[in-house]
Amino acid sequence: MPPLVVLAGAVVVAGAAALLSARATRLAQRSTPWTSPGVLAVLGAAGGAGAAVVAESTVELITFSALALGCALLVALDLACHRLPDVITGPTAAVLVGGLTLEALRTGAWPDLGRALLAGLVLGAAFLALALISPSSLGLGDVKLAAVLGVFLGWFGWSTLLVAVVATFLLGGVVALGLVVARRASGRTQLAFGPWLVVGAAVAAAVAAATPTP
Numbered sequence: 132m133p134p135l136v137v138l139a140g141a142v143v144v145a146g147a148a149a150l151l152s153a154r155a156t157r158l159a160q161r162s163t164p165w166t167s168p169g170v171l172a173v174l175g176a177a178g179g180a181g182a183a184v185v186a187e188s189t190v191e192l193i194t195f196s197a198l199a200l201g202c203a204l205l206v207a208l209d210l211a212c213h214r215l216p217d218v219i220t221g222p223t224a225a226v227l228v229g230g231l232t233l234e235a236l237r238t239g240a241w242p243d244l245g246r247a248l249l250a251g252l253v254l255g256a257a258f259l260a261l262a263l264i265s266p267s268s269l270g271l272g273d274v275k276l277a278a279v280l281g282v283f284l285g286w287f288g289w290s291t292l293l294v295a296v297v298a299t300f301l302l303g304g305v306v307a308l309g310l311v312v313a314r315r316a317s318g319r320t321q322l323a324f325g326p327w328l329v330v331g332a333a334v335a336a337a338v339a340a341a342t343p344t345p
Contacts, residue, residue, distance in 0.1 A: 137183040144179025144196050145172040148203045155204055158216050165211035174203035181333055185340040194230025202329045209325035215272030224279045231286055243286055250285020250292050251278045273324050280332040287339040294338055299331030
């Protein structure tokens with residue numbers, strides 16, 4: 132997308148995220164800087180710009196921008212109270228699947244849609260298994276977010292999904308280790324994992340967008 136569209140995407144999603152600050156604070160059930168209009172605007176701007184960078188059509192731009200808005204709210208809430216509410220994850224998933232279905236109707240990209248839905252199931256199932264093995268590390272909110280992001284990543288390809296998984300655990304692990312070394316956390320400290328899922332997906336989507344199509 133042209134730079135002006137990228138800028139517009141950042142502004143629109145930032146504004147929408149900031150307007151939902153009060154809603155996010157109510158979901159967090161307490162006042163916290165993470166759900167302030169300023170922080171949400173920054174998260175929304177980053178997501179909106181990223182959505183415009185990876186989108187190749189107007190339908191994708193709207194769909195990915197909606198995903199970016201949902202992710203901005205989920206990241207803020209996970210950092211604020213270690214919760215990823217279904218009231219945000221559910222509508223975000225519905226808009227994502229609906230938007231990609233519309234794009235498949237428009238372009239005939241049914242194989243891409245099928246791969247995206249399968250990728251969501253695969254990543255969701257993998258994270259469900261991890262959550263059952265180590266419920267103290269991952270919750271069902273993480274599982275649902277992983278499934279949603281799996282659909283998004285699968286739209287670009289299986290390699291994009293793999294890059295996202297590696298980036299998620301690598302970046303999350305490095306930061307967690309850094310906090311332990313700095314004595315800001317211990318092995319028993321509960322750390323938000325949702326933000327790293329989103330960051331990993333963003334890194335993978337950026338790599339996919341920067342990689343020339345054969």
